[in-house]
Amino acid sequence: MAAAAAKEADMKKMELMKEVRAHQVAIGELNSLPPSRAAYQKTCNIFFRKDIKSAVASQQKQLDTAKAKLQKLDQAS
Numbered sequence: 001m002a003a004a005a006a007k008e009a010d011m012k013k014m015e016l017m018k019e020v021r022a023h024q025v026a027i028g029e030l031n032s033l034p035p036s037r038a039a040y041q042k043t044c045n046i047f048f049r050k051d052i053k054s055a056v057a058s059q060q061k062q063l064d065t066a067k068a069k070l071q072k073l074d075q076a077s
Contacts, residue, residue: 020067023066024063
């Protein structure tokens, strides 16, 4: 039983690490675009046109949330 719980925690940790990395890559890609260009950001199943600055801010917020979840999971272990 404990092994299954440990494996589940490891899987969740791996998923969060992938999510953190994906947000870091997205921020890097958005920062490489010229500020005058628009980006499309997916929210649920709808894409919204945003300027680069607000798209980066949104990705940063999601990154911070994912890092907080990962830290909370690490503290619980």
